[in-house]
Amino acid sequence: xxxxxxxxxxxxxxxxxxxxxxxxxxxxxxxxxxxxxxxxxxxxxxxxxxxxxxxxxxxxxxxxxxxxxxxxxxxxxxxxxxxxxxxxxxxxxxxxxxxxxxxxxxxxxxxxxxxxxxxxxxxxxxxxxxxxxxxxxxxxxxxxxxxxxxxxxxxxxxxxxxxxxxxxxxxxxxxxxxxxxxxxxxxxxxxxxxxxxxxxxxxxxxxxxxxxxxxxxxxxxxxxxxxxxxxxxxxxxxxxxxxxxxxxxxxxxxxxxxxxxxxxxxxxxxxxxxxxxxxxxxxxxxxxxxxxxxxxxxxxxxxxxxxxxxxxxxxxxxxxxxxxxxxxxxxxxxxxxxxxxxxxxxxxxxxxxxxxxxxxxxxxxxxxxxxxxxxxxxxxxxxxxxxxxxxxxxxxxxxxxxxxxxxxxxxxxxxxxxxxxxxxxxxxxxxxxxxxxxxxxxxxxxxx
Amino acid sequence: xxxxxxxxxxxxxxxxxxxxxxxxxxxxxxxxxxxxxxxxxxxxxxxxxxxxxxxxxxxxxxxxxxxxxxxxxxxxxxxxxxxxxxxxxxxxxxxxxxxxxxxxxxxxxxxxxxxxxxxxxxxxxxxxxxxxxxxxxxxxxxxxxxxxxxxxxxxxxxxxxxxxxxxxxxxxxxxxx
Numbered sequence: 001x002x003x004x005x006x007x008x009x010x011x012x013x014x015x016x017x018x019x020x021x022x023x024x025x026x027x028x029x030x031x032x033x034x035x036x037x038x039x040x041x042x043x044x045x046x047x048x049x050x051x052x053x054x055x056x057x058x059x060x061x062x063x064x065x066x067x068x069x070x071x072x073x074x075x076x077x078x079x080x081x082x083x084x085x086x087x088x089x090x091x092x093x094x095x096x097x098x099x100x101x102x103x104x105x106x107x108x109x110x111x112x113x114x115x116x117x118x119x120x121x122x123x124x125x126x127x128x129x130x131x132x133x134x135x136x137x138x139x140x141x142x143x144x145x146x147x148x149x150x151x152x153x154x155x156x157x158x159x160x161x162x163x164x165x166x167x168x169x170x171x172x173x174x175x176x177x178x179x180x181x182x183x184x185x186x187x188x189x190x191x192x193x194x195x196x197x198x199x200x201x202x203x204x205x206x207x208x209x210x211x212x213x214x215x216x217x218x219x220x221x222x223x224x225x226x227x228x229x230x231x232x233x234x235x236x237x238x239x240x241x242x243x244x245x246x247x248x249x250x251x252x253x254x255x256x257x258x259x260x261x262x263x264x265x266x267x268x269x270x271x272x273x274x275x276x277x278x279x280x281x282x283x284x285x286x287x288x289x290x291x292x293x294x295x296x297x298x299x300x301x302x303x304x305x306x307x308x309x310x311x312x313x314x315x316x317x318x319x320x321x322x323x324x325x326x327x328x329x330x331x332x333x334x335x336x337x338x339x340x341x342x343x344x345x346x347x348x349x350x351x352x353x354x355x356x357x358x359x360x361x362x363x364x365x366x367x368x369x370x371x372x373x374x375x376x377x378x379x380x381x382x383x384x385x386x387x388x389x390x391x392x393x394x395x396x397x398x399x400x401x402x403x404x405x406x407x408x409x410x411x412x413x414x415x416x417x418x419x420x421x422x423x424x425x426x427x428x429x430x431x432x433x434x435x436x437x438x439x440x441x442x443x444x445x446x447x448x
Numbered sequence: 449x450x451x452x453x454x455x456x457x458x459x460x461x462x463x464x465x466x467x468x469x470x471x472x473x474x475x476x477x478x479x480x481x482x483x484x485x486x487x488x489x490x491x492x493x494x495x496x497x498x499x500x501x502x503x504x505x506x507x508x509x510x511x512x513x514x515x516x517x518x519x520x521x522x523x524x525x526x527x528x529x530x531x532x533x534x535x536x537x538x539x540x541x542x543x544x545x546x547x548x549x550x551x552x553x554x555x556x557x558x559x560x561x562x563x564x565x566x567x568x569x570x571x572x573x574x575x576x577x578x579x580x581x582x583x584x585x586x587x588x589x590x591x592x593x594x595x596x597x598x599x600x601x602x603x604x605x606x607x608x609x610x611x612x613x614x615x616x617x618x619x620x621x622x623x624x625x
Contacts, residue, residue, distance in 0.1 A: 096505055190510040338517070351514050354516075358521060363618060376618065
């Protein structure tokens, strides 16, 4: 089996960074990723608003581990392994719901909404030894669990840094989402799930990839031009924030965007925008200016693709999407996706937000499929290891700069690494941050 | 009962019969299967609504496109024309080697029929074969068509596609639904 240094050729000082194709199609590596990354540290679980009231719950997977996130009668949100201590059956089956108690459908062990065992069927007649009660009969709590500004995270390993430390400066980028309303952010009702036949890291990278936009999405770009030309009343639903931004066009020589990297593999890819009526938050421009100040307000109108490693992506570009990456196999990934928006948005702005979302995202939209089909082509291409080292990690290598940038400084953000440039730079060194964190987390797999 | 002719029907009756409804639905299916997209577009009224709801949970599709997410929601035939433009543009990687599809439609019910208007319910399977990846898939669910008579033709005023298996393998474009 390949070890990390056989998959990652990281020689920054010599100007070299390459990833071996086996990174994406070796089933042994996938097993280790499940154990050491998805089941070995913090992952994103959902938003607090998915279980807003007492006894509300939602279910997710942490790697391969089914988890139950539930708000108890005391109003406290908790996370559990969704598995009966008796024989292991999942006790919650729906994606979300409301339950004062769960009765395991297999042998009727019963749990309240705080995970406490409230009943073992026929315990008195069961001839248990006294030692039986030495084990807790409650649901196993997640060893690490917490939330930040409504974003809920958990871990099935206790060996993690505190959540605030793990998020670090990247938390300020979640603030840019959460601060769009006094009441925080919410998911628009209705979620969309799709799969693609490719490795999960293809999605990880694509979110941070400025280089592909004009290559993979010319049909979308041309369509925006067609609509603008037609000025068709029926098309007015489909104005796009991309129309007023130029960071993707390849036509600008000034600084129009870049990438920030943070410890623990979190990254941002951004493009400079400006307040525009085609953005649904334009209606709260004055309120935002007062609430967060001009600099933070302007950053809210920037194109921002945020990855909280390894499974959360918040994309605010043509529209606003929250997505969760669920690896199913070395060459199969499930994406769970939602439209996010500030609570308290006007009906008109919400409608505009939803239409922009459906237009661009969704496996039935006009941009996302052009990405996912490309992932599948990559996955098939990875089988070819005659030239095993991929060359897609080196754009920007000659400009690499440590520490803050003028644009980050405006909002007091301190990235560990930052790259800013014109619209043709399309930095790829940002992916290196993913793989350095990957190597750090996976190191235990080979030292054990 | 009418005979399929282009996008509409001739010899139509004022109150749609199930037989007429079937002819229309089957003609629409055939146009999509054969990629005669102009014929397909011609079956829609200019202000047609085209809606593929998303799902809120295991049992409930979204019901208000204004405040809830859909897979696709269009008001106006022009938006469908845009989709067809994209399919034919040569600029969409996902559309470049087209999937082969067969729409199978059954269980057709005339839910209501007034003079010059009708609501038709049906069930569908769409068999999709993607030659690019050698994969087959079946999308299935329910259609709800609202037809309206305009100038001696039945036109689709609204079409709702409730997709029951909504965990979508990579792509679901309008000709696959």
